[in-house]
Amino acid sequence: MTRYIGSDEMAALIRREGPEALLARLAASLRADFARWESFSLESRLASHAPQGVIELMPAADGDSFAFKYVNGHPGNTRAGKLTVAAFGVLAERATGYPVLLSEMTVLTALRTAATSALAASAMARPGSRTLALIGTGAQAEFQALAFKAVLGIAEIRLYDVDPRAMAKAWANLEGRGLSITCAGSVAEAVAGADIVTTATADKARATILTPDLIAPGQHLNAIGGDCPGKTELHADLVRAARTVVEYAPQTRIEGEIQQMPADFPVTELWQVLTGRAPGRASPQEITLFDSVGFALEDFSALRCIRDLAGPGPGLDLIPEVDDPKDLFGHVLARGAARLERAA
Amino acid sequence: MTRYIGSDEMAALIRREGPEALLARLAASLRADFARWESFSLESRLASHAPQGVIELMPAADGDSFAFKYVNGHPGNTRAGKLTVAAFGVLAERATGYPVLLSEMTVLTALRTAATSALAASAMARPGSRTLALIGTGAQAEFQALAFKAVLGIAEIRLYDVDPRAMAKAWANLEGRGLSITCAGSVAEAVAGADIVTTATADKARATILTPDLIAPGQHLNAIGGDCPGKTELHADLVRAARTVVEYAPQTRIEGEIQQMPADFPVTELWQVLTGRAPGRASPQEITLFDSVGFALEDFSALRCIRDLAGPGPGLDLIPEVDDPKDLFGHVLARGAARLERAA
Numbered sequence: 001m002t003r004y005i006g007s008d009e010m011a012a013l014i015r016r017e018g019p020e021a022l023l024a025r026l027a028a029s030l031r032a033d034f035a036r037w038e039s040f041s042l043e044s045r046l047a048s049h050a051p052q053g054v055i056e057l058m059p060a061a062d063g064d065s066f067a068f069k070y071v072n073g074h075p076g077n078t079r080a081g082k083l084t085v086a087a088f089g090v091l092a093e094r095a096t097g098y099p100v101l102l103s104e105m106t107v108l109t110a111l112r113t114a115a116t117s118a119l120a121a122s123a124m125a126r127p128g129s130r131t132l133a134l135i136g137t138g139a140q141a142e143f144q145a146l147a148f149k150a151v152l153g154i155a156e157i158r159l160y161d162v163d164p165r166a167m168a169k170a171w172a173n174l175e176g177r178g179l180s181i182t183c184a185g186s187v188a189e190a191v192a193g194a195d196i197v198t199t200a201t202a203d204k205a206r207a208t209i210l211t212p213d214l215i216a217p218g219q220h221l222n223a224i225g226g227d228c229p230g231k232t233e234l235h236a237d238l239v240r241a242a243r244t245v246v247e248y249a250p251q252t253r254i255e256g257e258i259q260q261m262p263a264d265f266p267v268t269e270l271w272q273v274l275t276g277r278a279p280g281r282a283s284p285q286e287i288t289l290f291d292s293v294g295f296a297l298e299d300f301s302a303l304r305c306i307r308d309l310a311g312p313g314p315g316l317d318l319i320p321e322v323d324d325p326k327d328l329f330g331h332v333l334a335r336g337a338a339r340l341e342r343a344a
Numbered sequence: 345m346t347r348y349i350g351s352d353e354m355a356a357l358i359r360r361e362g363p364e365a366l367l368a369r370l371a372a373s374l375r376a377d378f379a380r381w382e383s384f385s386l387e388s389r390l391a392s393h394a395p396q397g398v399i400e401l402m403p404a405a406d407g408d409s410f411a412f413k414y415v416n417g418h419p420g421n422t423r424a425g426k427l428t429v430a431a432f433g434v435l436a437e438r439a440t441g442y443p444v445l446l447s448e449m450t451v452l453t454a455l456r457t458a459a460t461s462a463l464a465a466s467a468m469a470r471p472g473s474r475t476l477a478l479i480g481t482g483a484q485a486e487f488q489a490l491a492f493k494a495v496l497g498i499a500e501i502r503l504y505d506v507d508p509r510a511m512a513k514a515w516a517n518l519e520g521r522g523l524s525i526t527c528a529g530s531v532a533e534a535v536a537g538a539d540i541v542t543t544a545t546a547d548k549a550r551a552t553i554l555t556p557d558l559i560a561p562g563q564h565l566n567a568i569g570g571d572c573p574g575k576t577e578l579h580a581d582l583v584r585a586a587r588t589v590v591e592y593a594p595q596t597r598i599e600g601e602i603q604q605m606p607a608d609f610p611v612t613e614l615w616q617v618l619t620g621r622a623p624g625r626a627s628p629q630e631i632t633l634f635d636s637v638g639f640a641l642e643d644f645s646a647l648r649c650i651r652d653l654a655g656p657g658p659g660l661d662l663i664p665e666v667d668d669p670k671d672l673f674g675h676v677l678a679r680g681a682a683r684l685e686r687a688a
Contacts, residue, residue: 008659011676017675046390050438055410057401061392066399068414071436072441078669082440086663090414096426101597102446106664107676117432166670175674267364314661319349319430320450325422326510329486329517332355332451333363341575 001315005103005306013310014107020150022309023143026115027122027151027303033297034119037271039063042248042299054228059186060296066092067300069105073228075202083139084202085109091303099321101307105299112302113294114143116247116270117222120149120290121196121272123280124245125220129195130155135187135209136201136225137161137170144198145174152196156180161315188214199233204262208235217285222339224255228292234289236260242289245270245280247298256291267291312331345659349650351445358451359655364494366653367487370459371466371495373649377641378463381615383407384641396420398572404640407530410436411644412536413449417572428546429453435647442571442663445651449643456646457638458487460591460614461566462495464634465540467617467624469564469587473539474499479531479553480545480569481505481514488542488566489518500524506532515592532558534540535548545569550604552579561629570601571637578633586633589614589624591642600635611635 003163016020039062046057053074063288071087078084087105088103092098132154134141149153157179167183174181184190191197191214215238226232234257244267259264272278279288281288322331358366383406390401396416404411415431422428431449436442476498478485492498501523505511518525528534535541535558543553559582570576578601579675588611590596602609615621625632666675
């Protein structure tokens with residue numbers, strides 16, 4: 001049987017573990033996997049574009065396991081009460097090619113994105129950072145807040161969104177979780193004096209949510225909303241001024257904030273920072289930027305982490321269990337049927 | 345909910361419909377989809393190679409639907425009682441990016457391969473063909489026999505395999521299904537006078553199961569075992585002498601029998617034959633060859649066909665159903681949990 005973790009079980013797991021403990025565990029898993037970066041094969045993703053949106057298959061593999069995530073991006077979906085981004089993923093054994101886990105990844109992607117943000121900030125933000133400004137309080141916001149609390153000890157969150165209802169939603173969801181939360185009246189108010197600024201906005205265009213005049217020396221910027229060609233959140237001068245860390249340079253140059261920069265704009269990859277090969281920050285005054293677009297290794301890591309955490313549970317008969325691999329027909333027409341009749 | 349068809353339901357469907365009726369229905373679906381070949385986007389497959397085998401993701405899409413198949417190829421799996429080739433697939437709406445069907449495809453691939461073989465033969469074999477030689481009686485054999493019976497009216501089957509137990513297995517499975525079945529003592533005995541010859545052997549090398557001296561004018565060859573680089577079943581001179589039809593030339597030139605031929609070896613694509621743009625056979629004396637490697641369009645067609653046939657049924661909570669797409673956290677931590685508690 002292929003282990004199955006659906007949306008309901010994922011929700012139950014998060015409640016059982018507590019979101020902060022789960023985010024910290026994911027961050028540890030991500031740290032361990034980024035540290036063995038060179039043991040992964042980095043295959044290019046497969047994208048199928050339609051007028052309404054894109055469907056992608058994102059593969060990643062190490063010597064033992066193969067994983068892929070199916071993920072869509074359909075901005076118009078919310079009009080029909082559907083998610084803009086929905087996802088599921090599969091983990092398989094490379095030795096047999098058999099899938100061992102099928103999991104929902106809509107929620108798991110939000111978790112792994114937040115855990116990756118906090119992991120990068122732990123190596124890039126000033127030590128002792130306590131205040132996070134969250135610009136854009138959509139589906140990702142609360143996960144960001146709790147990941148930064150769990151991994152960095154962030155105690156104060158400042159929310160800002162152009163949609164006051166989205167801001168109120170994030171406030172209500174975060175209330176009572178040991179954070180000091182304020183709703184700001186503008187981006188400027190939210191970011192002034194914050195140690196870390198996360199931008200997680202959904203605008204499908206070249207936006208300039210953050211401009212150089214808003215940002216002070218020493219701040220760490222975590223830009224996760226600009227994640228596809230034509231979609232950015234930061235003014236080019238701000239990117240130019242920052243020490244920039246990315247997940248995987250060839251992908252980020254197409255999808256991230258640095259799509260605004262020349263092809264030789266200097267960047268460091270996160271794994272280099274996490275393994276000590278490159279600094280995440282050179283001085284307390286430096287502005288640092290994690291230009292995050294989401295990477296298949298993170299999905300691989302999240303699937304393995306959640307599999308270990310979930311343990312045994314419901315499974316699917318996705319692959320037939322045959323007595324004789326040469327006798328597929330007999331399995332289906334006789335034995336398979338006999339089993340069905342017993343089960344009925 | 346995403347409709348789920350597991351191995352047990354697939355077996356039940358085949359028994360409910362009867363394998364021949366299901367194969368005929370699949371052949372009709374394949375005929376309709378090959379006829380609108382130009383409405384499909386043909387994306388390249390994604391392959392992840394390990395020492396023990398390969399894992400592939402095979403995508404195909406038309407204007408409305410996106411499909412992909414996950415399939416492995418691990419020759420050593422049978423030693424552990426596992427299948428060499430196991431598969432599952434997903435059908436999704438391009439308008440929303442949401443998956444609408446997850447189905448087992450180990451058995452469905454065997455069905456669609458056999459239906460495609462029979463479909464091609466219906467346009468390539470001599471009219472009135474009655475005898476099929478089946479060389480290689482592994483997992484695919486019985487499906488081939490019944491597809492040719494259902495689609496072409498084949499009445500006599502001659503089996504041959506180097507493994508007598510595999511031959512006995514196919515004989516036992518096909519007994520009592522309205523076919524005259526004989527087990528041959530050699531390839532030569534099986535193919536002599538047969539109207540159609542299917543080769544479905546598993547040898548992972550350049551093999552010459554069929555040589556020119558074994559084949560008589562007018563016979564139709566259906567070569568399905570040679571389906572990856574370095575794996576062929578037919579002597580090059582036999583390929584050279586035959587009118588050759590393929591699924592998709594760029595893929596078959598790498599994976600099929602024609603990998604033995606120069607890059608400009610003339611081939612016709614099956615959709616051209618099925619739409620009357622090219623003949624499948626020019627004369628009763630011609631030797632015709634369907635050099636089949638399996639193509640993503642066939643999986644797309646099979647998934648849609650089986651979805652329609654299966655109708656409503658079990659579903660999976662693969663994608664969360666949210667009230668407010670911006671409130672993923674609230675869905676997971678509050679409503680999702682409340683729902684779980686109600687269910688418990």
